[in-house]
Amino acid sequence: MKHLKKEDRDRLEVLAGGVRLAVIQSEHRADELTAELHGEFPWLAPATEVVWRAMRRSVREGWPGFRMPPLLLDGPVGIGKSVWARWLGTLIEAPSLVVEATNQNASFGIVGSQRGWSNAAPGRLMQNILQHLCGNPIVVVEEIEKAGPVHSGKGQSFDLVASLLPLLEPATAGSWNCPFFEVQFDMGWINWVLTTNNRHLLSEPLRSRCTEVRLQQVGVADLVGFARRQGRRRQLSDLSVEAIIAALEHPDTRARRLSLRSVIRLLDRAAELERDPMPI
Structure with a gap:
């Protein structure tokens, strides 16, 4: 050089000692990780299946890290x-x-x-x-x-x-x-x-x-499930989560094409309002 x-x-110079690789410790751990990934995004199952197979192969081949x-x-x-x-x-x-x-x-x-x-x-x-x-x-x-x-x-x-x-x-x-x-x-x-x-x-x-x-379009039921899981993860109140779900299930909302981006925006807005409530 x-x-x-x-x-x-x-x-x-920081590379002198090499870099770490994210590793999958066992096939059982591969099953656990992809089960969690699928639980969060069930409508993206075809993509998660490819990852699952790649994880298990990384373990079987004895690779030093995960590669797909x-x-x-x-x-x-x-x-x-x-x-x-x-x-x-x-x-x-x-x-x-x-x-x-x-x-x-x-x-x-x-x-x-x-x-x-x-x-x-x-x-x-x-x-x-x-x-x-x-x-x-x-x-x-x-x-x-x-x-x-x-x-x-x-x-x-x-x-x-x-x-x-x-x-x-x-x-x-x-x-x-x-x-x-x-x-x-x-x-x-x-x-x-x-x-x-x-x-x-x-x-x-x-x-x-x-x-x-x-991959296919995401349905309302999947979006509702995602909102519930993310609401718990973000520690939103039950009232906020139910308000988001009510908005997703409203007939006027269903008439439009829903997206995961819309749900994330609603979650972000709810978190913002809980953190900094609007003055009455």
Whole structure:
């Protein structure tokens, strides 16, 4: 790493002793974790089943950490795909990183940019590992189909999807070259979750690297159950939880398409009102 400035060598010094990997201790523990994940998001059972199989395989193969195939979760807007992925990270005690392709559709946002650019910096992926010292975080790329082409004024391409391809392929992820540090890192343990509302808009090279999981719309009963569980977890009063459920079950609400985002907003608002009640 002699080509690096001292300040950059110092930033990488934290990796001298390696990083930890979130590990699944036993197949029984895999069953427990996925049962909890399913209990929180029963309507996302197809995705949870893939995680369950990956957890059990990690144990059987004797891997030093949990690793699952890159997931492509395809389903309607607002059913909780990203929330599910973040909760998975919480359960296995791995950090999560969420990238919104609609707002950050250039490659340097996630993988970094080469030196020579005025805003050159490591990408969010590398920053996450340096911050948490965990080699198998849950990395979520939301609405990947909306990541359009990005070009510099000189015609150079900074396509987000193209930059992800070597990271999604096991053969190349294990010796990934960071554009900023110009040092190779093993990114083969990262757990990728890509979400989309229409998988047919994605390129074949991307889809071929992922396990596609088709998901359905979430129903009112599932949203009510989620509100009850989250209400208990947030220690909301019974009155607040019942008010949220009444709103979800109201005929006018049912006439509209409900989403998990709506429920989370209601929960956030209830917590805010209980913490800082409005003056009468």
